[in-house]
Amino acid sequence: MYTTMKATEMLAHLLTLKDLVAHGNIPAEMNGICSNLTIVSQVYSYGFVEKYSIGWPEHSGDREYPVPSINGYQCLKWRGEYGEARLRLLDYLIEQMENLGDAEVNWEESI
Numbered sequence: 001m002y003t004t005m006k007a008t009e010m011l012a013h014l015l016t017l018k019d020l021v022a023h024g025n026i027p028a029e030m031n032g033i034c035s036n037l038t039i040v041s042q043v044y045s046y047g048f049v050e051k052y053s054i055g056w057p058e059h060s061g062d063r064e065y066p067v068p069s070i071n072g073y074q075c076l077k078w079r080g081e082y083g084e085a086r087l088r089l090l091d092y093l094i095e096q097m098e099n100l101g102d103a104e105v106n107w108e109e110s111i
Contacts (some may be wrong), residue, residue, distance in 0.1 A: 001108070001109050001110075002106050002107070002108055002109075003043060003044065003047070003048070003106060003107055003108075003109060004104050004105070004106040005043070005104065005105060005106075006102060006103075006104055006105070007097045007101060007102065007103050007104070007105050008097070008101070008102055010041070010048065010097050010105055011094065011097035011098060013037060013040050013041040013043075013045075014037065014090065014093055014094045014097060015094065016040050017033070017036055017037055017040045017090065018087075018090055018091075018094065020036075020040070021078060021087065021090070026078055027039040027040065029077065029078060030075060030077060031077060032067065032077050032086060033049050033086060033089060033090055033093070034046040034048075034049045034050075037049065044109050046064075046109065047107035047108050047109040047110075048105070048107045049066065050063045050064065050066070050107070051107045051108075052093055052096050052097075052105070052107070053066040053089060053092070053093065056088075056089055056092045058085060058088060058089070066089060067082065067085050067086050067089055069082070070082050
């Protein structure tokens with residue numbers, strides 16, 4: 001299944017998530033960008049993060065877990081060094097959407 005939307009629409013969702021994080025109102029604090037973006041946008045967004053995180057200089061090399069783990073599994077996704085890296089990825093995704101302007105973005109989801 002493919003999902004398509006305007007880059008400006010996804011940008012608005014990413015900015016909403018960033019604002020929620022900045023104010024300590026993360027919808028699912030134990031989860032990463034994919035789950036939280038899905039909650040904010042009401043659109044399954046795992047494939048979006050997988051596709052558009054490619055090229056992020058800090059990418060782990062794992063499409064499903066693009067934020068590099070510090071010491072194995074991290075349950076505090078938005079705190080400490082691991083959380084700071086996640087915020088840098090969020091900023092990278094925001095920049096990607098800003099650069100696309102009014103173009104459409106699409107991604108594949110395997111539900």
